[in-house]
Amino acid sequence: ELKVEQNPLFLSMQEGKNYTIYCNYSTTSDRLYWYRQDPGKSLESLFVLLSNGAVKQEGRLMASLDTKARLSTLHITAAVHDLSATYFCAVDEGTYKYIFGTGTRLKVLA
Amino acid sequence: EAQVTQNPRYLITVTGKKLTVTCSQNMNHEYMSWYRQDPGLGLRQIYYSMNVEVTDKGDVPEGYKVSRKEKRNFPLILESPSPNQTSLYFCASSLNERDNSYEQYFGPGTRLTVT
Numbered sequence: 447e448l449k450v451e452q453n454p455l456f457l458s459m460q461e462g463k464n465y466t467i468y469c470n471y472s473t474t475s476d477r478l479y480w481y482r483q484d485p486g487k488s489l490e491s492l493f494v495l496l497s498n499g500a501v502k503q504e505g506r507l508m509a510s511l512d513t514k515a516r517l518s519t520l521h522i523t524a525a526v527h528d529l530s531a532t533y534f535c536a537v538d539e540g541t542y543k544y545i546f547g548t549g550t551r552l553k554v555l556a
Numbered sequence: 557e558a559q560v561t562q563n564p565r566y567l568i569t570v571t572g573k574k575l576t577v578t579c580s581q582n583m584n585h586e587y588m589s590w591y592r593q594d595p596g597l598g599l600r601q602i603y604y605s606m607n608v609e610v611t612d613k614g615d616v617p618e619g620y621k622v623s624r625k626e627k628r629n630f631p632l633i634l635e636s637p638s639p640n641q642t643s644l645y646f647c648a649s650s651l652n653e654r655d656n657s658y659e660q661y662f663g664p665g666t667r668l669t670v671t
Contacts, residue, residue, distance in 0.1 A: 490662075491659045534598060534599065542612070546591075548598040
């Protein structure tokens with residue numbers, strides 16, 4: 447059974463600091479997704495990582511995928527308050543079944 | 557505007573009263589899926605559909621039904637709702653892997669309360 451674990455579950459950080467959210471999954475997959483959810487809102491796609499070694503960056507966020515280690519990271523550079531949200535990773539088993547992590551609630555303090 | 561729409565957005569109902577949550581997308585996506593979101597559990601897939609008349613179970617299909625008679629619509633049916641189905645429901649769609657696009661687009665969510 448595919449499991450997806452994120453850590454930390456909660457993250458409170460100061461503006462301007464860097465931090466990394468980790469997403470571990472339990473089976474071979476080379477398709478991993480990151481989503482953002484603001485309170486009371488829907489999910490918004492951030493990154494789609496489709497192969498080992500894939501790295502994508504958008505603004506202060508950078509995501510990477512290591513399929514051999516079954517690990518993806520979401521790195522936050524010089525955090526700002528607008529990045530406060532819940533971040534989910536999700537893995538595609540390859541059969542159109544998507545498994546989501548439990549989410550990381552990020553709070554950036556001014 | 558490309559979007560996934562869900563109706564209703566909020567619903568309070570009683571145990572056993574059949575209900576349908578509609579989902580529609582205007583992006584000609586082949587793949588559609590339903591999820592439920594519960595605190596501390598993330599999103600869990602209920603059912604998905606790869607194309608018209610093709611559906612399959614996700615991780616938590618018990619108590620739910622779906623149909624895909626048209627490409628754009630993917631309704632979620634609760635024949636006899638129970639309180640443990642109180643949750644926030646999301647519909648999502650994407651192109652299939654032939655087009656090399658796996659990104660899912662999510663609807664606004666439907667908050668369901670079953671008393």
